[in-house]
Amino acid sequence: MALCCVPLTKATAQEAPQVVHRINLPALPMARTIAVIAQTYDVAIGTPGDWPPVIAAPVHGRLTVGEALRAALRRSGWHARAVDVSTWRIEPGAETPLRRIPPAAPPETRGADLSVTGTKRSLTLRNLPMSGEVVTLGDQAALRPPLDAATLAARLPGLTLGGPGAGQSRLFLQGVADSAFNGAAPATVAVVLDNARVSFAGAAPEIRLVDIDRVEVLEGPQGTLYGAGTLGGIYRMVTNRPDLDRASGDWTVWGGGTSGARGGPDGGGSAVVNVPVVPGMVALRAVGYDDHVAGWIRSTGQDATNSTNTAGGRLALAAAPGGRWRIEATLMTQSIRTADSGYVYAPNTLTRPAQAAEPSASSIDHAGLTVTGPLGAGELVVTTSRTILDTRLTFDATQGAGAFGLSDPAAFMEWTHEALWDNEVRTTGHAGALSWVAGASWFLVDYARQHSLTGKGGETVGLDVLNRSTSELAGFADASLTFARHWQIDLGARLSRDRLDETLAVPGNTTNTTVQRSTHVSPSMALSWHPRAATTAFARVATAFRQGELDQQVPASDGNDPTSPGDHLATAELGVRQTFAGNGLLTISAHYTQWNDMTADTLLSNNIVATRDAGSARIVGAQGQVRFVPAKGWRVEGGWETEAAHLVRNQLGHALEDTRLPVVPVYTVRLAAHRTFGILGGTAELGGDLRQIGPGRLSFDSDLDRRIAPRLETGVSGEIRWSHVLAAIRIDNLLDARSDTYAYGNPLRLTTSQQFVPMRPRAILLSLGFRP
Known part of the structure; x- marks a missing residue:
């Protein structure tokens, strides 16, 4: 009770x-x-x-x-x-129907009554004074094959995911994109697992969404609550918490294949178990999953060389010692291993000439502890977490490695290691029309990157070693006040003391070192109007910053400062959110962003990815989403986004033929429809979706720039649910298109050849889930 x-x-x-x-x-x-x-x-x-x-x-x-x-x-x-x-x-009461959040069928975004706790307060999407979205995976999600960030990006027009392959993708929001390359610069979107930040630089950890309750996407700078590096927003996964009272479990198996590929079947499985160790007081929840995708690229005379294996698990222990206190500890691990890269050298093909395999591996290991309890009339939350991310990439070096002095190069290798320690204590409370969150945080990120070159005879040469330590000690507060019945004002600020220690060592050359100490204030303000329960209009101004990095284009000699000044970004946005019958929702918003001293990862003349100051950018964009129920059993949803993102001050040292920011498409349009009906004693659902993605580009550098062509993504799905069983089928890329999704795969060959990452051919996936 x-x-x-x-x-x-x-x-x-x-x-x-x-x-x-x-x-x-x-x-x-x-x-x-x-x-x-x-x-x-x-x-x-x-x-x-x-x-x-x-x-x-x-x-x-x-x-x-x-x-x-x-x-x-x-x-x-x-x-x-x-x-x-x-x-x-x-x-x-029986007089009117309950306005509940319906159980999710296929994963979908839902209405405005959904909670949004990524704001570190319990708000709802209806009253959120900023652009954002919540994808609820629902109670049945564990009975389907797990999703990932790429699947969610297909459902959210404002979220862009780009990369050459599994484990190497980057997330972008509201057009805030700095580079197509995974260098050392901190990412513009923070990935958060429950209360812990689990990424900082490079590619986003592509955590599979197994036993996840919902994903919250907050768009626009989030510097007030999350600190450095959150220029574009946050991507937050909220796990299902251990149930202290009820034992439960479920498992799912799946299998399928890719049209035209001859690498064997795809397949995998997942399982979730919840056990109350001491009913009402202590519970344990365990999650495990394994997935194999056979691949579809033909290289070196072999079929399906780019097969991928993803495996992971999570263990959560929760205890309620009494007095409304709760303690939760979480362990999580995941690895992604790919046998070969997924790019080709010509459009509309899945075959490339013979070359050495380019395997990759990425992993994440995470441990977190959260303690919550009452503090006066409010709540106290204390969190601490440790996250380790490792990535190993291998590239064919028989072309493009001549600058390194090795007579017969064979393989170019990149290794990165990132260790994050994230700590926070905060309190939330309310007094009448006033609510607030206030706290302090400290995080430390140790990042290391090493490049090396191996010859055909086994000789290995080190090319460079980068070591960086970033820390932030901060205090923050955000408060909301309702006034004049229908108005609400939100004011927030973060005061931080930041430290950066970075060293770049290149054998035979000068070692560059920088030590930075800086103080930053990241304010935010929002004004919202609620003329009626179904309508919210908002205006918001928010800021965020990103610490500077060593600019490898600037020599440390002659008194030059090789450190870029660091990014400072401010966004103003206007929006309206309207709910209507049948859990319908209409959202329209527009934003303007000024991005000063933009840091970007680019390629040096020797084809190594390096960080440098690109200049200043301006982004003007708009987006909209709608979902409604046109008739009983039907659900329709759609969305669009357009971005005009340009570099307005060029610090790259060469003239630009095209000033557009990289990766982000000019426009995105999405439409989906689902039909639910009863059959064979169960509930069936059929659905279809399509997404048109506009053109994009790869890089600022005209010598490296490649066009990313428009593409149409299509898919259909069907499932039938009984009380304990869910059977489903999903067909992706229904039209079997061969469009280009990215224009980059191997940095050593990028200056001498075009590269294309084609869409996966038509793929069919069958699944069966069971819950006792």
């Missing part, structure tokens, strides 16, 4: 039902609204089970507790019943 209560004296208990208070609450999650009412009127308010996932209506005026509860619960399908003079019970 969920309960909101405060200490009661006999006098207050007798007087509570007649006491009148002025109360001013916007539309909030029911649990939060009830907590405020209970505190305001000194009463106990409970409900059987957990608080329902619904949004309470706004409450305004001088009201008794009964009037306040009736106002909050109107049109919700729930009602308040007085148990005695000091106790109220919230119960489901």
